[in-house]
Structure formats: C-alpha cells, structure tokens
Amino acid sequence: MRLIWVLIIIMAGSLTGYLFTRFERSPPVIETRTTPIYLGTKGSHEFYVFDEGTGIETVRVYLRKGDLVLELLNETYPGNMFTGADVNIQRHIQINLNPEEIELPDGSARLVIEARDYSWFGNRSEVGIPMFIDTKAPPISLETGLTYVRRGGAEAVVYRVDEENVRHGIELGDYFFPGFPHPADPERSLAFYVFPPHAQPGQGPVVVATDRAHNRSEVRVPIEVIERSFPRDRIELSDPFMQLKVTELLGSPDGDLLSAYLKINNEMRSENARKIRDICRTSSEDQLWSGAFLQLPNSKVGARFAEHRTYLYAGRTVDTQLHMGYDLASTAHAPVLAANDGVVIFAEPLGIYGNTVILDHGLGLFSLYGHLSEISITHREAVSRGDPLGKTGTTGLAGGDHLHFAMLIHGVFVDPLEWFDPRWIKEHIEPKLSLLLIEGG
Numbered sequence: 001m002r003l004i005w006v007l008i009i010i011m012a013g014s015l016t017g018y019l020f021t022r023f024e025r026s027p028p029v030i031e032t033r034t035t036p037i038y039l040g041t042k043g044s045h046e047f048y049v050f051d052e053g054t055g056i057e058t059v060r061v062y063l064r065k066g067d068l069v070l071e072l073l074n075e076t077y078p079g080n081m082f083t084g085a086d087v088n089i090q091r092h093i094q095i096n097l098n099p100e101e102i103e104l105p106d107g108s109a110r111l112v113i114e115a116r117d118y119s120w121f122g123n124r125s126e127v128g129i130p131m132f133i134d135t136k137a138p139p140i141s142l143e144t145g146l147t148y149v150r151r152g153g154a155e156a157v158v159y160r161v162d163e164e165n166v167r168h169g170i171e172l173g174d175y176f177f178p179g180f181p182h183p184a185d186p187e188r189s190l191a192f193y194v195f196p197p198h199a200q201p202g203q204g205p206v207v208v209a210t211d212r213a214h215n216r217s218e219v220r221v222p223i224e225v226i227e228r229s230f231p232r233d234r235i236e237l238s239d240p241f242m243q244l245k246v247t248e249l250l251g252s253p254d255g256d257l258l259s260a261y262l263k264i265n266n267e268m269r270s271e272n273a274r275k276i277r278d279i280c281r282t283s284s285e286d287q288l289w290s291g292a293f294l295q296l297p298n299s300k301v302g303a304r305f306a307e308h309r310t311y312l313y314a315g316r317t318v319d320t321q322l323h324m325g326y327d328l329a330s331t332a333h334a335p336v337l338a339a340n341d342g343v344v345i346f347a348e349p350l351g352i353y354g355n356t357v358i359l360d361h362g363l364g365l366f367s368l369y370g371h372l373s374e375i376s377i378t379h380r381e382a383v384s385r386g387d388p389l390g391k392t393g394t395t396g397l398a399g400g401d402h403l404h405f406a407m408l409i410h411g412v413f414v415d416p417l418e419w420f421d422p423r424w425i426k427e428h429i430e431p432k433l434s435l436l437l438i439e440g441g
C-alpha cells in the first residue's frame with residue numbers, strides 16, 4: 001500500500017516537472033552580430049536563435065517597407081509538442097539581401113526576425129532592425145580641369161559630392177588623401193595630394209566617394225606629370241659616427257656596430273615614418289596657413305627631397321634609403337622658425353629625427369623640423385609664420401648641425417620646394433582656394 005503511494009507521489013512529481021518544462025515561459029533569444037543599418041546593392045545579416053526551455057520551433061524573417069511585406073525566410077525546425085526540440089542547438093541564420101534583385105526601392109525599411117519555441121504557451125520573440133536602403137553611388141562632379149603636377153610634388157583638386165555622410169578624398173596608389181569642406185564654399189570639397197616620387201606610369205589621382213551603404217564612385221583627375229630625376233648621394237659610414245649615433249639612439253646594444261647602425265637606419269626609420277603618418281592623420285578643417293612657406297633664413301641646402309642615398313662601409317654598399325626632406329644648414333644652433341601659421345601637434349624626441357616639432361597647418365598640410373638642439377614651444381601651442389620653435393642641432397641621425405625640414409600632406413612626404421615658392425602657390429594653389437578658375441565659382 002505504502003509503495004503504491006510512493007509511486008503515485010513520484011509519478012505526480014514527474015508529471016508536474018514535465019508539465020512545468022512544457023509550459024515554460026522564457027521566450028527564444030535572438031542575437032545578431034551584424035547590424036549594418038545602411039544597405040547598398042548587397043548586404044548580409046547574421047542571426048543566432050536559441051531557446052533553453054523547449055527549443056526553437058519556427059523562425060521567420062521578413063522585410064517591411066511601408067505596406068510591403070517581403071518574406072525572406074520561414075523555417076520550422078524538427079521537434080514535437082511532447083518533447084520539444086534539442087535545446088542545445090543554436091540556429092544560425094544568414095539573410096543575404098540584394099535590393100535591386102528583389103526590386104526594392106531606396107528608402108527606410110525594417111528587417112524583422114521572429115522566433116517561436118516549443119513551449120505549450122508558444123513563446124515568441126521579435127527583433128526589428130531599422131534599415132536604410134541606398135543603392136545609388138554618391139555623385140561626384142570634378143571642378144578642376146587638367147593640372148600639371150611635378151613628380152614628388154603636390155596639387156589640389158576641387159570637387160562636389162552631392163550626398164551627405166560620405167567619405168571622400170583622393171586615392172593615388174595606396175595613399176588616401178581625405179577631402180575637406182572648401183574654405184570658400186562648404187558645399188564644395190578640396191583635397192591636396194602628393195604625386196609620389198615612385199608613382200608608376202599611368203598611376204594618377206582619383207576622386208573617390210563611399211557612402212554609408214558602401215556604394216562607391218570614382219572620377220579620375222586629369223593630370224600631366226612633369227617628370228624629373230632625383231639626386232643621388234653616397235654616404236661613407238665611419239666607426240666614430242656610427243658609435244656616436246648608436247649610443248645616442250640605442251644605448252649599448254649587443255652585436256657589432258654596423259648591424260646596430262643599420263637597425264637604426266632601417267627599423268627605426270620605418271617605425272618613425274609610421275609614427276609620423278599617425279601623428280599627421282587628422283588635420284584642422286580650417287586653413288591655418290596662407291602664402292608661401294618660410295625657408296630657414298640664410299640657409300644652404302645640404303640634401304634635397306627624395307635624394308637616393310647609398311650607404312658605404314669599408315668600400316662596400318651596406319644600405320640604401322630615400323631622404324624625404326630638405327637639409328638646411330645655417331650657423332650652429334640657428335633659430336628654427338615656424339614656416340607658416342599653424343598648431344604644434346608634436347614637440348619631443350622622435351628616433352632618427354632627434355628633437356622634432358611638427359606643425360599642423362590645416363586642410364591636411366603639415367611641416368616637420370628635425371635634429372633640433374632645443375625645443376622652445378609646447379604641444380597644442382598656436383604659432384605664426386616666423387615664430388621661433390627651437391634651435392638647429394645634431395640630435396637623431398645627423399652628422400653636422402642642420403635642420404631637417406619636411407612637408408607632409410596627410411602624413412605623406414612631399415617636396416617642400418614648391419611650398420617655399422610664392423609663384424607656385426599663386427599659380428597652383430591660390431586659384432583652387434579662392435575658386436577663381438572654377439566655372440560658376
């Protein structure tokens with residue numbers, strides 16, 4: 001008798017337990033790891049759906065646009081009302097969308113995913129993702145005509161992009177030079193670019209614009225390249241010079257002197273170049289500079305831009321490098337002056353450049369001053385053309401006392417010579433800044 005009661009209690013207990021799991025109330029969980037809200041000509045969404053109570057029964061995905069409802073998926077998963085489905089299965093759902101293929105017009109829409117579990121309550125979850133369908137590439141109109149650009153030199157392009165929230169600028173090989181709101185008309189854009197010394201034949205600037213839905217437009221800028229050759233120099237490395245620089249820049253490393261020096265000339269040089277690119281990634285949207293850039297007063301040019309240097313040790317070639325600035329020598333510890341108005345964005349030691357100052361002149365333009373014996377300004381300080389920044393010296397990879405002066409556009413070195421030249425500024429840059437030569441400008 002007692003045994004029967006025990007059995008009845010156990011069975012009732014199991015039944016309660018069973019009914020409890022069948023009547024669970026926790027809705028399915030819908031997770032999405034991709035939420036691209038802007039949909040271009042192609043897009044894909046991924047969802048993960050699971051239910052720990054009774055397992056997933058159905059998943060439905062549809063797109064709602066105004067009155068239009070477009071079903072994209074309707075799936076029932078194996079299971080039944082008595083045992084449910086495997087609760088350990090996480091359903092992975094991928095929805096590929098191609099608005100043009102399904103003839104979906106541009107505009108706002110909502111992607112909805114709906115899941116139901118095997119509970120006798122039929123718990124339901126829904127996630128709606130607001131979307132903006134945009135299948136049209138941003139229209140670009142180029143406003144500058146054919147320009148002559150010197151190899152290693154700079155140029156500017158004026159253009160319009162008639163769409164909001166677009167990333168635009170000039171692409172040239174691997175380089176990207178972002179466009180800025182034009183100082184004379186914010187409806188237009190202005191981008192400076194460098195025609196790099198090593199640019200391949202046929203390579204040239206292209207205005208590119210990419211919107212939030214990843215639609216991309218391109219317009220090639222017509223240019224005529226003024227070819228030139230770059231100077232070459234041979235540098236004889238001596239033990240005392242290498243010893244001095246290795247001690248200054250690396251302390252007392254293991255191994256032989258030459259390998260330590262080559263480490264500085266290669267690894268440190270490229271590390272410094274990367275850092276400079278990072279420092280010059282963002283520039284003021286205001287044009288802080290005007291007119292020609294100032295060359296170090298009473299200075300003699302030691303080495304020029306893109307000079308190809310062969311390093312020799314004991315009569316043997318041990319390295320080659322490009323010199324991406326101007327070496328300007330005056331008297332020892334001569335005052336170094338700001339080449340134009342700008343803001344100090346860097347004022348500290350920087351590897352082979354020694355004590356270095358970098359100025360942001362706005363619209364992507366920067367100037368760099370290296371090998372200083374002392375720095376007399378501070379980070380974030382605003383300076384005017386001719387303001388003292390410090391004194392020339394020999395810090396970093398410098399033999400004699402001189403200023404290493406470099407100009408950069410968005411972190412890419414450019415020949416400073418053009419920027420020293422008021423005529424070049426007047427003929428090449430000013431018309432684009434004032435919109436003088438532009439039709440309707």
Ligand SMILES: [Zn+2]
Nearest residue numbers: 325326327404
């Ligand atoms: Zn130099």
